[in-house]
Amino acid sequence: MVESKKLFVGHDANRAGAQLVLLHWLRERKAQGLTNYLLLVDGGSLLEEYKKVAQVWVWRTERPLWFKVKQRIPGIRQAAEWDRTPSKRKMAGILSSLRAEAFDCILGNTVSSVSLLRELVSLHVPFEVYVHELSYSISNFTSEEDRKFMAGQVSRVYAVSALVKTVLEKEVGIAADKIDLLPPIIELPAATQNTHDPVRTALGIPADSQIVFSCGLAEWRKAPDVFLEVAKQLITKMPTVHFIWLGMLDNEYSDNLIATTAIWDTKKQVHLLPVCSDSRPYFEAMDVFFLSSREDPFPLVMLEAAHVGKPIVGVRASGGVNDFLQGLDELLVESWDVAVLVDKISSLLQLSPAQLADYQQNLKERAVQYSAALFMDRWAQLHSK
Template sequence: MNSTKKRILFFTPYATRTGSEMMLLYILKKIDRSRFDIGIVSFADGELLNDFPEDIPRFIAPRKFNILQKISFHLGANPIHRHLRKLATDFKADFWYVNTTMIPETVLIAKEFSIKLVTHFHEMPLTYSYLSGPDFKSIIDYSDLLIGCSQATSNALVDSGGKNIGLLYSFIDSNLVKSNAERSAELRKKLGIPETDFVWVLSGMTSERKGFDLLPDIADQLNDARVHLIWVGAKIDDGMVYYTEQRCRNSRSATRIHLVGKQKEDYYNYLNTGNGFLLTSRQDPFPLVMIEAALLGKPIVSFPSGGVSEFVQDGMGVVTNDLSVSQMVEAMRKIMNGEVVTDSSRSIERAGQFNVENGYNEWIKLIDKNF
């Protein structure tokens, strides 16, 4: 092992509390400063920047241009490129660590300055459509190390022509997953849910990828007055969401749908209102919410959307064979009537493996092996 310190410049898109950015926070809080000098670049002045250790130099790359930057851009000088070139010169890093595929400008400048590059993929193929073909190709071709956050993600990287691929399962700080049973009971009561009814909780942005539009179909097929569906998550203001909300509102199903929006203080208390957890994503690399739900001892029913198939084991719930609402409803019924037996202690033990300590140790192994 090289005794000289390595300099790493980390890149993150928003510095918000998304799963991938929280993972970066956990890594940087634990990183060994006797071995690494580090800096962080964010493309937005997000709230998470306040949580990083104070002595880490932080740089805000321009994403929303001011008037001068807009003029500069129209005259052919990209302010993002200028900012990254200055960083390449001023912060002489051994490599750049880009914690998303969503800032392809970093690859362009890393290439220009012959800087080694790590790209950490928290995305699966449906999300690749946000990138142009040439941008995606340059990420795959130029990165010295591609990291997938699940085997499903890594397999997609192999299929994309990636050469050096590492696997690092996403992880959470399990100490943060705390709920209050009294508060959860209070929230159920507030929603008008009798204690004897069965609640399935879902969590995520109201997007097509997360399968928000399937909610009314699930309710229609269940059609059981003793079953409730609660969706927790930030609302996207688009036509598909409006349409789905109207369908939920006008549903003739006996199963009630509760859209409670984004929750911060009560997030885990809402997760804990559920007797079970439902994952309707069409694609999901390794959703942190499934780890959280398992830590709370909830049985999981999910489509085979990615990392969930690697996470759910016997006694933890059901992953359907196909992306099929009828298969999902059948699995939900089997769990509710006890035909499929689940064991909350099994779920809690499994979820406990994906903790910060284990995650950081795996990350260090990858970095040491490659650099």
């Protein structure tokens, strides 16, 4: 198969699941000798990584340095939001550069990129979209015009999980024969050989205390509130267990979660931490991974947890966890009932070494099915139809 000349379009370069999937994909394409082209709506912490593997254009205008500094100075009246809509001259320049490349296909990575795809119709190139979102995100991050564009003018749509495919058919109105299932790609690091546990050392967690872990940007979809209610009740039942959430943000929602938890977490067994670039030590330190999400189309963190062989608890209706854990129904619950979740997690914390070894082998074997090589094989199969 001859790979078409493709323009990828992303909504930003923040360190989150869909953006990381795209980064892994571009890295693998470059490793295979392919040239990558990427148009982003906005920048972010992964921008320099993207630039290592692709020619990159950024649509929106960067805020000036003085604006960023002023926004961070306490007591100073905040500046009005900077209008970041690109000038007509900038838009024309980007469109001219893209037209000169003569792309065969434009692929949007996430529904949040669709509004920018609509700006590219003058290029007269077929559109595709890789969808990593479910109902809440689709309704919040697309307009009615975006959804009509997806249903009517996008030639192929790739759904990251079975539930995403169902939502695209029933709620967006995309014909079933235009949608293909394409699970994500992930780079799984080799296991580290720590002579000590840096997480327990840093957080003061005793060696004999078990750890329930989760991570993700603290927002409604990820349900850190559910995670914390489970922590509150499970600590009462199992007084030595510790809970860690990696992904607190600098906003009112995270501040409220931290303040509310401090009221009852008198022995400091709940650790609410900000995002970090290397989460691997937390996965290696944990005993159970608790995916509390209300919506999670196909969480990469689930694959990271599986790769270290630790049991995963998730809610079947949340999305990709149901795809990944097929055949391991004992790890899934049917709802966000806190009492049921507490019982499920406590039972997993009491597994025998032999039971843990079985899960470790099973989950690791599942995780490696999302390697770069297998993703590229799936991609090639979809395009050989």
